[in-house]
Amino acid sequence: MEYTRTYSIRKGEYFADALKRAGKEFIPTNCIINKLLPGLGATHCELIAPRKSIIIEPNVPVIESKAKKHKNALAVYKGVTVRKIIDFLEDNHDRHYKLLTTPEGFAKIKEAMQTVGIDMYEECFILFDECEKLVQDVHYRDSIREPMNDFFLFQNKALISATPIIPEKDNRFDGFARVLIQPDYAYRQKLKLITTNNVLETLQEVIEAKRGTVCIFCNSIDSIDSFYRLIPKLSNACTFCSEDGQYKLWKGNRRKKSMMITELERYNFFTSRFYSAVDIISPNPPHVIFISDLFGATQSVIDPATEAIQIIGRFRGGVNSVTHIASIRPDLECMSSTEIDDWIRGASTVYNNWKSQLTRTSNIGERTLLQEAIGENSYLPYLDDKGKPDPFLIANFYEKEQVKRLYTSTDLLCDAYRQTDYFVFSHEERLMPVSDNERMAIQHRLAKKKRAELIVRKLEEMEKMSRTTDKKLQKRYQRMLGNLITSTADRYIYDCFCCFGADFIRQSDYNENKLRTALNVSSEHTIKKSAQMRISIQRTFPIGSELSVQEAKSMLKQVYKKMGLNTGRGITTKELEQYAEIENNRNRTGRTIKILKFK
Structure with a gap:
């Protein structure tokens, strides 16, 4: 991204300080802000700004935690009714109220505003925080982009993130200024990348070397579940995740899990996509571990340029160390940007031809097949509800394939970390006999x-x-x-x-x-060659003793039984010859044996 404005920030300063030095009282309008560092207090800056605001955050925990700290703020998410929003607006109409909402909650705010007769496009400033999620999460969370059509109708608006991603093909952003908040001090974070063919064993070795709190970020509940089962140290860990993730872990033996971060355990798992933007408070800086388990779950890839930075930014008190454990899969299927361009161009041509052909034909057979083709094809996931290409869905396509490609080569992943300019980066390859x-x-x-x-x-x-x-x-x-x-x-x-x-x-x-x-x-x-067997034989068959063959067999059977040997098969007195010299005799009652001496 090329920047049209750059505001410097000094060590110990917050986002608001950088704006004031640049002559801005609060966040400027029609801009995309790269604050570069998480945790600079950008959301707080808007929460105290003397204007009415709608702040869109990707997830519930951050909304709840921030709303609790401000009396003139309301958190809007699942379960908060339109009636409650209306009551809040009526009670706070003469204040600089703040509505913090998930993307899904925005429709309720819109309805409430219309009910009380407020023109939100004129009256409110709208801020979309952690705006990269619009692109990164839209493939599994379609509702995240629902506020965007309204977003562009606001007179005063901005998007902000430490790692912004904006769809290149969306011309609605053409008039937006690109603003960079540039630290004038050393801010880079040390990170060790370990590429390995055995994530499980490497994770065990890494956590054994850590003292204190450990926070492990992994975008796969299935991988987390396997770590629980196979790493004894993690049996009492807690997982902070979504409701769906909680249910999976509940089925896996009722393990500790939570949607709200209150107090950390010794070991803690986080699904990093779910916990974007939430503050994680730890009395002591924890050790942070990222897991990209490509053989267990390809969705566990972590983008060095966005997610890695965002995860570290969650810890307001800093971190002790950062380690990324990743498996590399050269055979992982992914497309280059050129291949995606060609695919979209070709798919678009065919799709539009089908639609055009459908309008021209009245033949029932043609219409049936064309309608089936138009209704079920792999191009549909990149279209909006009006059948037009959706910039965010298409940008997500590029983003996903680009990140997957990093994990096909150690060199590509290392280069991605170097290019972020956020990390002091080191690399170790750790290969195991069993992958x-x-x-x-x-x-x-x-x-x-x-x-x-x-x-x-x-x-x-x-x-x-x-x-x-x-x-x-x-x-x-x-x-x-x-x-x-x-x-x-x-x-x-x-x-x-x-x-x-x-x-x-x-x-x-x-x-x-x-x-x-x-x-x-x-x-x-x-067993038969052991010293213990010899001692048992010598105690059972004293030198000079003379026994009938049946007596000898019975006594030998008892010795074998005590030594744990199979006694179900036939046992002969000849077996005694491996322990002692034996003299065979016969008397009136039958055959006998005499123990002469032990070998």
Whole structure:
């Protein structure tokens, strides 16, 4: 974005201070403001401005928290009625009232204004805060753009964010000034990017190294749920998320969850899109971790130029450290800007041809098929309710594909962080013998034999690690082994690998019965050769004792039973010969054996 005005801000100053130095009493109209740094108090600046205002915020928590601090403010969201807004307007008509609303709540404000006869376009200043959400969230939250048609009718209006995104193809913004709030001090935040093929293990290692409060941002409830299950340290974490996310976690064993941030736990999960713009208060600066789990959930990508900056800005008291753990997927399908241009151009041509053809034909067959094609096609999600291309939906298309593309290459993701000019950036690659994709394939996707083949291959690759004396590497090995060996069948494979090696398992064709039999025979052999077995034999069969064959068999069976061996098969006195020299005799009652000496 090219800027038409730049206002400087000094260390320790707020947004209002920068405006005053530039000769502005409050936020100027018809402008898009990049405040560059979150937490400068831009919304507060409008809340105390001597004018009537409508402030649109993307989410409920920030609206509630800000409205509570200002007597002349009303928070408008789901559950707040038009009647309540009317009462507020009538009670505060002679004050500089402030209506804080979600995009979905704006229609209720409009209805209330019309009811009491207020021309809101003339009387109120409208501010759209965190305006990048208009583009980033519109694909799953269509209602976020509902106020925009009215927005352009206001005489006094502005959009603001630390990371603004404006649709390039929307000519309604052509007359808007682009304003930059430029710090005149060092403000960049340290961030460590760890690219890895195993997000699960890397997250465990990172949180083990952190002392104090840890806040983990992940845009996938399913990924968060898997971290709960597979990382013991996180079993008592709390997740701050939407109602839908809460329900998913409730089904997953009633884990701690909340929509309102009151007090942080030792470990905390946040769905970062849901918690845009809300203040997170922590007594001590927390460690912040971003998770982009590309094999578990492709929607967990985080945009370095917007979301990463916004997340850090949520912590008004600063942060202790920032770490981004990301998997890279070279095979991730995404489109370049040129490809999107071509797609939209082609789709638009075909769609408009269908509509034109429909107006020209009276043939029932043609009309039926054309109506079916027009009513169900992949171009429709980019059109507004009048069938025209929607700038925000199309901008979202470009934005999503651009961010996905960053995660196809480590270099692209690193470059994206460097280009933000917000981070002091470092990078580490952390590769593991077992990747997230392989772990999930073993646990969920592979047929039994394919699963066994992959486990054996991974055990071979991890064999050197199993013998390491490095405590950190040994911990990593034990955790990865625990995530690899998760069933009884897996245990047979692992035990056979340790006893007989990988080739034996392959020669057994990964057959579970063969492996189990081999382990039983091997276990029996080991027990029979043990010192404890020799001691038991010597105590049971003293030197010089002479016993009938039946007595000897019965006594030997009791020894085997105490040692945990199988006693269901036939046992012979010949088995004693591996422990003692025996003399065989016969008397009037039958055969006997005599213990001469122990070997």
